[in-house]
Amino acid sequence: MINYREENTYIKEALKNLNLPERVYIFDTTLRDGEQTPGVSLTPEEKVEIAINLDKLGVDVIEAGFPVSSAGEKEAIKKICSLNLDAEICGLARAVKKDIDVAIDCGVDRIHTFIATSPLHRKYKLKKSKEEIIDIAVEAIDYIKEHGLKVEFSAEDATRTELDYLIEVYKKAEEAKADIINVPDTVGVMIPRAMFYLIDKLKKEINIPISIHCHNDFGLAVANSLAAIEAGAEQVHCTINGLGERGGNAALEEVVMSLFALYNIKTNIKTELLYNISQLVAKYTEIKPQPNKAVVGENAFAHESGIHAHGVLAHALTYEPIPPELVGQKRKIILGKHTGTHAIEAKLKELGITNLTKEQFEEIVKRIKKLGDKGKRVTDRDIEAIVEDVVGRVAKKDRVVDLEQIAVMTGNKVIPTASVSLKVDDEVVKESSIGVGPVDAAVKAIQKALGEKIKIKEYHIDAITGGTDALAEVVVTLEGYGEEVTSKSAREDIVRASVEAVIDGINKILSKKSKKKIIEK
Ligand code: KIV
Numbered sequence: 001m002i003n004y005r006e007e008n009t010y011i012k013e014a015l016k017n018l019n020l021p022e023r024v025y026i027f028d029t030t031l032r033d034g035e036q037t038p039g040v041s042l043t044p045e046e047k048v049e050i051a052i053n054l055d056k057l058g059v060d061v062i063e064a065g066f067p068v069s070s071a072g073e074k075e076a077i078k079k080i081c082s083l084n085l086d087a088e089i090c091g092l093a094r095a096v097k098k099d100i101d102v103a104i105d106c107g108v109d110r111i112h113t114f115i116a117t118s119p120l121h122r123k124y125k126l127k128k129s130k131e132e133i134i135d136i137a138v139e140a141i142d143y144i145k146e147h148g149l150k151v152e153f154s155a156e157d158a159t160r161t162e163l164d165y166l167i168e169v170y171k172k173a174e175e176a177k178a179d180i181i182n183v184p185d186t187v188g189v190m191i192p193r194a195m196f197y198l199i200d201k202l203k204k205e206i207n208i209p210i211s212i213h214c215h216n217d218f219g220l221a222v223a224n225s226l227a228a229i230e231a232g233a234e235q236v237h238c239t240i241n242g243l244g245e246r247g248g249n250a251a252l253e254e255v256v257m258s259l260f261a262l263y264n265i266k267t268n269i270k271t272e273l274l275y276n277i278s279q280l281v282a283k284y285t286e287i288k289p290q291p292n293k294a295v296v297g298e299n300a301f302a303h304e305s306g307i308h309a310h311g312v313l314a315h316a317l318t319y320e321p322i323p324p325e326l327v328g329q330k331r332k333i334i335l336g337k338h339t340g341t342h343a344i345e346a347k348l349k350e351l352g353i354t355n356l357t358k359e360q361f362e363e364i365v366k367r368i369k370k371l372g373d374k375g376k377r378v379t380d381r382d383i384e385a386i387v388e389d390v391v392g393r394v395a396k397k398d399r400v401v402d403l404e405q406i407a408v409m410t411g412n413k414v415i416p417t418a419s420v421s422l423k424v425d426d427e428v429v430k431e432s433s434i435g436v437g438p439v440d441a442a443v444k445a446i447q448k449a450l451g452e453k454i455k456i457k458e459y460h461i462d463a464i465t466g467g468t469d470a471l472a473e474v475v476v477t478l479e480g481y482g483e484e485v486t487s488k489s490a491r492e493d494i495v496r497a498s499v500e501a502v503i504d505g506i507n508k509i510l511s512k513k514s515k516k517k518i519i520e521k
């Protein structure tokens, strides 16, 4: 059981005098603030599927959307309400009757109503006095309560509102029987100490639960949310993958895993479902989390450097704070230029590749590092191609033909020409040929050098990695001397890959042929 609050002296000391809650409520706003991410628009069906998965994940509240914003939005929220999920379904409404009526019509359990309170918003957006704003807020809360629904009240831009006025607004909301007040850091300007200070002040004045809603404009949304919880906030707003307006909202997966592993505070979240829901949301929003995104990023549990991979293979906790399975991820040993032999050995084992000779293993390591040196991430498919190439080759001692040298010339004003120098039965044979392209010329030169007894029946090339320096895999089928063989080669250079595949195929045919003399003059 991971518990840094107990095991880490610094966390233990830092938290020892705080009155931390045992459990924090997760209010997910992926389908509302998350959908306000520029460029994101979910269909009703996608929203429903995400809601079902948020419910399975165990969030306490799903803010399903802003019902008044469009007919499609209303339809989606209605559908989500009709599913009878375990999570409470909430709809956002400005503190105006029209918005509230549409939300009520959707059948939500809770209405999250808001009005801005900061001097900036009062002056430039609302053009209303402090008193008018309080009256509007109270009227909206009264109206929702009259309809028997739960009210969550937000003072928009709370963190840029004068403290005494903010306290007054929230006290009026409490008197009007709001069930919970939410504190939005609307443009993400808080720092953790300031957030602690603010929530601590509010806790001393307000008796209903306090919720926190942080934006990530300075990358502090999660840290500020945690600071609010340290000061006593009972509920936290967050979104899957940290989606949301501008820099986004506090990422649910980061908040939840911090609470779980660092604070030892419970939530209702089934953490092993986090990666899956992150993928689902990424698919529908078409926004993939950055690879180095905490918890759900593709690199969150990936190790490339020789030192780290070796450490993790010896004992996972050396370079992983939590096991990947805890969040539905898998450990990945990435091969590249930093890779050490331990990692390559482990990777080959994972891919089921065993029984390599020392010579083959060394060649594979050399080829993987060479690919990594080009700035490439070496994929499993690359490794398989390299292994097939190295292992599939006819052993050196059994080879009749070997490539000594190859030179090709091509261009817009020259006929593609290739010259090859082959070692055949310890004799050096040189030949050249023209062709329709450099590969064709090279293969024809080999065939000429070997007396054209072996023919190419099929030739196939595939790029494995992307980019102009991709690893290319060539597969050829050759026939000759009554035999038919298939051979492969993988190289970044397609001419070399083609030539090697052909020469390897020729060696296969010749090793099957009892008489190993190839050039019958
Ligand atoms: O960031 C914000 O202020 C909001 C409000 C609607 C609460 O999302």
Ligand code: ZN
Pocket (backbone or CB within 6 Å): 033, 184, 186, 213, 215, 245
């Ligand atoms: Zn927001």
